[in-house]
Amino acid sequence: MLDQKYRWKNKQIRGQVAVVNGKKAPTKLLINARFLHSVLRKWIIANIWIHNDRIVYIGEELPKLTTDCEIVDCSGFTLVPGYIEPHVHPFQLYNPQTFARYASQTGTTTIINDNLVIFLHLNKEKAFSLLRELNESPVSMYWWSRFDSQTEMDGEETIFSNGDIQSWLEHDLVVQGGELTGWPKLLAGDDLMLHWIQETKRVGKKVEGHFPGASDKTLAKMMLFGVDADHESMTGEDVYKRLMHGYNVSLRHSSIRPDLPVLLKEMSELGLQQYDSMLFTTDGSTPGFYKQGIADMMIRIALENDVPIIDAYHMASYNVARHYNLLHHHGMIATGRIANINFLEDEQDPTPVSVLAKGDWVKRDGQQIQHDENIDWSKFDMEPLQLDWNLQESDMQFSMPFGIEMVNDVITKPYSVTMDFSIENLSGDHDESYFMLVDRQGKWRINTIVKGFAQNVSGFSSSFSNTGDFILIGKNKEDMLLAFNRMKEIGGGIVLTEEGKVLHEIQLSLSGLMSEKELPSLIKEEEELKKLLIERGYQFTDPIYSLLFFSSTHLPYVRVTQQGMYDVMNKTILFPTLMR
Numbered sequence: 001m002l003d004q005k006y007r008w009k010n011k012q013i014r015g016q017v018a019v020v021n022g023k024k025a026p027t028k029l030l031i032n033a034r035f036l037h038s039v040l041r042k043w044i045i046a047n048i049w050i051h052n053d054r055i056v057y058i059g060e061e062l063p064k065l066t067t068d069c070e071i072v073d074c075s076g077f078t079l080v081p082g083y084i085e086p087h088v089h090p091f092q093l094y095n096p097q098t099f100a101r102y103a104s105q106t107g108t109t110t111i112i113n114d115n116l117v118i119f120l121h122l123n124k125e126k127a128f129s130l131l132r133e134l135n136e137s138p139v140s141m142y143w144w145s146r147f148d149s150q151t152e153m154d155g156e157e158t159i160f161s162n163g164d165i166q167s168w169l170e171h172d173l174v175v176q177g178g179e180l181t182g183w184p185k186l187l188a189g190d191d192l193m194l195h196w197i198q199e200t201k202r203v204g205k206k207v208e209g210h211f212p213g214a215s216d217k218t219l220a221k222m223m224l225f226g227v228d229a230d231h232e233s234m235t236g237e238d239v240y241k242r243l244m245h246g247y248n249v250s251l252r253h254s255s256i257r258p259d260l261p262v263l264l265k266e267m268s269e270l271g272l273q274q275y276d277s278m279l280f281t282t283d284g285s286t287p288g289f290y291k292q293g294i295a296d297m298m299i300r301i302a303l304e305n306d307v308p309i310i311d312a313y314h315m316a317s318y319n320v321a322r323h324y325n326l327l328h329h330h331g332m333i334a335t336g337r338i339a340n341i342n343f344l345e346d347e348q349d350p351t352p353v354s355v356l357a358k359g360d361w362v363k364r365d366g367q368q369i370q371h372d373e374n375i376d377w378s379k380f381d382m383e384p385l386q387l388d389w390n391l392q393e394s395d396m397q398f399s400m401p402f403g404i405e406m407v408n409d410v411i412t413k414p415y416s417v418t419m420d421f422s423i424e425n426l427s428g429d430h431d432e433s434y435f436m437l438v439d440r441q442g443k444w445r446i447n448t449i450v451k452g453f454a455q456n457v458s459g460f461s462s463s464f465s466n467t468g469d470f471i472l473i474g475k476n477k478e479d480m481l482l483a484f485n486r487m488k489e490i491g492g493g494i495v496l497t498e499e500g501k502v503l504h505e506i507q508l509s510l511s512g513l514m515s516e517k518e519l520p521s522l523i524k525e526e527e528e529l530k531k532l533l534i535e536r537g538y539q540f541t542d543p544i545y546s547l548l549f550f551s552s553t554h555l556p557y558v559r560v561t562q563q564g565m566y567d568v569m570n571k572t573i574l575f576p577t578l579m580r
Contacts, residue, residue, distance in 0.1 A: 012052075016056045017056075019051045019057070020049075020056055023065075025066050025068060026051045026063055026066075027068075028069065028070045028071075028359065030049075030072050031073055032075045033048050033077075034074065034077070035080065036079070036081065036310065036332075036333065037332075038081065038310075038317070038331065038332035038333070047059065047061065048341075049063055054337070055336065055338075055339050056335065058333070077343045078346065079333060079342065079344070080317070080333070080344060081313070081317040081331055081332050081340060081341065082110060082340025082341060082342055082355070083296065084110040084295070084317055084320040084321060084331065085103065085295055086250060086279050086323070087281035088113045089113075089116075089283070089284025090114065091513060092284055092287065093287055093522055093544060094522055095510055097374070100134070100137055100141060101139070101372075102518070104363065105355070105362070106294045106295070106296045106297075106351060107295065107296050107350065108294045108295045109139055109342075109355065109356075109357040109358075109362075110141075110142070110320075111142070112141075112142045112143070112175060112320075114144055115143045115145060116146050117514075118130060119145075119168070121468065127380075130375075131143060135173060138357035139357055140330065140358070142324070143173050144174065144176050144208065145168035145174050145178075146160075147165065147178065147196050147197075148160060148180075150182065150552050150553065151466050151467060151552055151553050152559075152563045152566050153561075162195075162196075165199075169199055169200055169205065174205065175205055175206065175325075175326070176205050176207060176208050176228075177200035177207045178208035178209065178227075179231075180210050181210045181554035186225060197226040200226070204325065205325075206228045206229060206323065207229075208229050208230070208231070209247075210230070210232055210554065223246060228248060229247055229248040229250060229279075230242055230249065231250035233249055233259075234259060235262070235266055236262075236265070236270050236272065237266070237270070239251070239266075239272065239278075243272070248278070248323050249277060249278050249279070251264075251278055251280055251281070251315070252281050252282075252283050253281075253297070254281075254285045256410060256541065260305075261301060264302065264305040268305075279315055279316075280315045280316050282298070286542055286545065287519055288523050290523070291523060293351060296351040296352070298316060299312045299315075303348060312350075313347075313350070316350075317332065338359075339356050340356065340357055340358065341355070342356075343356075353365060354366075377510050377516070381511075382514075383509070383510070384491020385488065385492040385512045386491070387488050390485075391484050393481075395438075395445055396480070398449060399421070399447075400417065400448045400449070400565075401417055402415060402416050402417055402448075403435070403450060403451060404450050404451070404550075405450075405451040406450065406453055407452075408540055409540040409541055409542045409546050409549075410549040410555055411556060411557070413557040413558060414557065414567075417449050421434070421449060424478070425475060425476050426475040432450070433449070433450050433457060433473050433475055434449065435450035435473050436470075437551070437562075438472065439562070440463075440470065443580060444562075444578060444579050445580055447578075448560065448565065450473060453473055454533060454538045456475065456536040457473060457474055457536045458475050458476040459474040459478070459481070459496070459497035460480070460494075461473075461480065461483035461484040463494075464493075464494055464508055464512070464513055464548070465547055465550065465551060466550070467551060468511065470487070471550060474497075479499070480497075482500065483495040483496065483502075486502050487512075490507045491508075492509065492511065493506050493508040493509075493512065494506045494547075496529065503532060504525075504528055504529055526544065530543060555568070556569060563576065563577065
């Protein structure tokens, strides 16, 4: 289907019309269906005819032919459109396929994905081939086109080339540019980024911002540059300012920013009672957070906070499709749309008991039904890491005069090193640990100290990071090397060691960045890692995001990057990386 120019060929459309004409039978017939009619903004009862993946008729009539047609009596159920998650980072230990499968069980049948990992690790041809293969699943997958790496990378100007960005923007499955984590460069005069925004608008697609704490004037400037939406509101006032400038606003509830109840309360206090310009997002949360659900969780929170019921469902479906110009395919139960339908026992409970995605059952009476084959990731050069180099004891030298201090899960600031860190073991009487970022190819390293990560983590290694380079943290150099060697042995992952033993590991067999395991299994592994880290003094909420953001220069104040210790506010390299 995806190798053709249009979603449905002429022959397929003629066949759909033939169903309405009574010359062919539909493949599914939903009778006595009480459903949300998003245009009328009311609940109505009708019969819904589905032919393969498309709704071909809604109304009082029944088809003349029902040969080989599955007839479903919907009495006792309430039907709503399949939910849409508009801001997915599908690489937070899980991979796009396993996230999509899990999401479908909660009623989320369309996801709009960050392309950063694919963009950085695959060439354009293989990346686009992967996009096509992923979209053959029952879950509809769309993508962003990033304009920057959100860190300081070696050779970023050649990686984010004009030709590659242009190709991504013109791809049929790409619906937006961004998110704009590098917007300060835009303000500072980066005309190439402005050109990409202009090109995004030229091809009729949206631009997503990333503006935490942005001032009123900054929001105005970004709207002038062409940004359409932002998901970084942390207060009701933030929501109000964005609406004032005409933004669509994604209300976020994520593992590091579980803000939705506060946002809704403060919006109510400000008199904001119009929800047409608002969407929901979980903003790429880590696995354990999704035990609560995805869009269904956010709808439930909205209902608990007195959001009108139709608005609550629209923020997870109709509003998203309208924003991304996808209403002709998604966001409502109506003739001509893809048959993504959630079956609820009650509209007050947004978690579906049954789910249709592209006209196929992916969940029926509470049981998962899997249609898609596992992706052969080796075709896309995503295999277990095979490193042909080793870390040596000589690499474990820590003499930098200052380190990084964790303010919270993701913010790091500089601090002066006053202790002697030339010793092999650090005391558990303080929360300072050795910290290393090591090149994926083994060419360079940077050694410093991290304060606030944990009190008693002896050895820790991760191939999961912003750029795929390796992070080592710990109090004991031997346990740090053990953790690195075990990470290398399992082909990439996260490893925690203590007293010469491996305490816990999460294998990330897809380039050291993602797991092939389904989310329920991965959730257990992540929860155990978090438990062990908390027992050893990790004081924040999301260690996976801490790993991801150590190098992320879209956040203050000091970051450890491929180019060295980086001062975000002054945009300077404080200490360069050391060649090995």
